[in-house]
Amino acid sequence: MPDSVPILIAAINARHSHASMGARCLLANMGDLRTQTKLLEFTIQQSAAEIADAIVARNPKILGLGVYIWNTARVAELLPLLRHKSPQLKIVLGGPEILDNVPPTPSSGGCSPERGHLGRSECGQDARAPNGNSPDDSESRPYLPIL
DSSP states (O other), rough: OOOOOOOEEEEEESSTTSOOOOHHHHHHTOOOGGGGEEEEEEEEEETTTHHHHHHTTTTOSEEEEEEOOHHHHHHHHHHHHHHOOOTTTTTEEEEEEHHHOOOOOOOTOOOOSSOOOSSHHHHHHHHSEEEEEEEEOGGGOOOOOOO
C-alpha cells in the first residue's frame, strides 16, 4: 500500500512524455509544506476509476489538480468518484480550463474557480489551520484555484 501523504498534487497528462510543468512548479514552491507534499502523475489513457483509486490509496487531506484542455473530460469523470470514495478530501482545482470546462455540480462539491496559476504554498496553508482542521470559510469553497 502506498504511503499516506497530507498534500497530493496530481497531474493528468496527455502522455507520460508530457510532464506537467505547472504541477512541478507548484511542488517546488510549497515552502514549509514541501516535505508533506507529493506529486503523482497519470495520463488520459488511464481510467478515472484507476486515477481515483491511486489518489485515495495515498489518503491525502488536500488534492491539487490542474485542469487543461487535454484532461477536462477525465477530470470531470474523476471529481464525483473522489467525492464518493473520499468525501472529506479537500480538492483544489486550477489551470487555464477550469472556468470553461469543469462546471460546479452537486456530486463534485461545488466550485469557486478563478483562471490562472498560483505557484505558492498559500492554498495548502489556507486549507490547514494550525490544529489540522480546515479554517471556517473553507467549507464553503472546497475547490480553490492553484495549478
